[in-house]
Amino acid sequence: MNWRNSGLTLIEIIMVLAIMAVIGTISLPRFDRVIEDYKLKIDARQLATVLRSARQEAIMTGNDQKVLFKRNLNCYIKSGTTHATYTLSRNITFTENGCTFKEHDGYPVCGFAPSGAVKDQAGKITLANKYGKRTAVVVNPSAGRVRIEEY
Numbered sequence: 312m313n314w315r316n317s318g319l320t321l322i323e324i325i326m327v328l329a330i331m332a333v334i335g336t337i338s339l340p341r342f343d344r345v346i347e348d349y350k351l352k353i354d355a356r357q358l359a360t361v362l363r364s365a366r367q368e369a370i371m372t373g374n375d376q377k378v379l380f381k382r383n384l385n386c387y388i389k390s391g392t393t394h395a396t397y398t399l400s401r402n403i404t405f406t407e408n409g410c411t412f413k414e415h416d417g418y419p420v421c422g423f424a425p426s427g428a429v430k431d432q433a434g435k436i437t438l439a440n441k442y443g444k445r446t447a448v449v450v451n452p453s454a455g456r457v458r459i460e461e462y
Contacts, residue, residue: 347440350400355438355446355459361389361397362421362450362457368392369423377422380410380436402441409437409447421450429455 365376368391376391382405386398399405411434412419422430433452439445447460 344442347402347442348444350403351438351440351444351446352461354399354403355448355461357397358387358436358438358448359457359459361387361395362448365389365391365421366423366427366455366457369425370427373425375422375424375430377420377430379415380405380412380419380421382410382419399438403438406437406439406445409435409439409445411435412450423455427455435460 362378365378368374369376372392374392376389379388379390381387384398385404386396389395389397410419411432412421413432413434414420419434419436420431421434421436424430429450429452433450433455435447435449437445437447445462447462449458449460450456451458
């Protein structure tokens with residue numbers, strides 16, 4: 312076999328690259344949706360973790376703890392013994408009518424008593440991504456347990 316006749320031609324390489332470009336262009340929008348769904352799931356888990364942490368802190372310290380939701384800024388604030396502000400990922404928002412927590416000073420609040428029970432009113436808050444997929448973080452009224460509901 313002659314060395315000069317055993318390689319790929321420039322035309323063959325260009326054709327393979329063109330096919331790869333077409334496949335990449337077709338799959339890119341689907342990949343974006345997967346990333347947005349993943350960000351929604353991560354933000355819901357973080358919110359649930361913060362609520363569970365506030366409940367646990369209330370039990371351990373014997374002081375009230377609360378999480379304040381600033382829906383217009385896409386963030387929430389844990390206050391009590393420790394203070395921290397958490398911001399939702401880009402393109403993840405609180406839904407307009409997806410919050411059932413009682414409002415204080417114009418903002419929904421989820422508070423926990425030293426017993427671990429929910430103060431005022433338990434409820435849920437719903438997050439959504441830019442494709443309309445929604446996930447709710449729910450606080451149980453009787454025990455203060457936190458769970459995630461995916462729609």
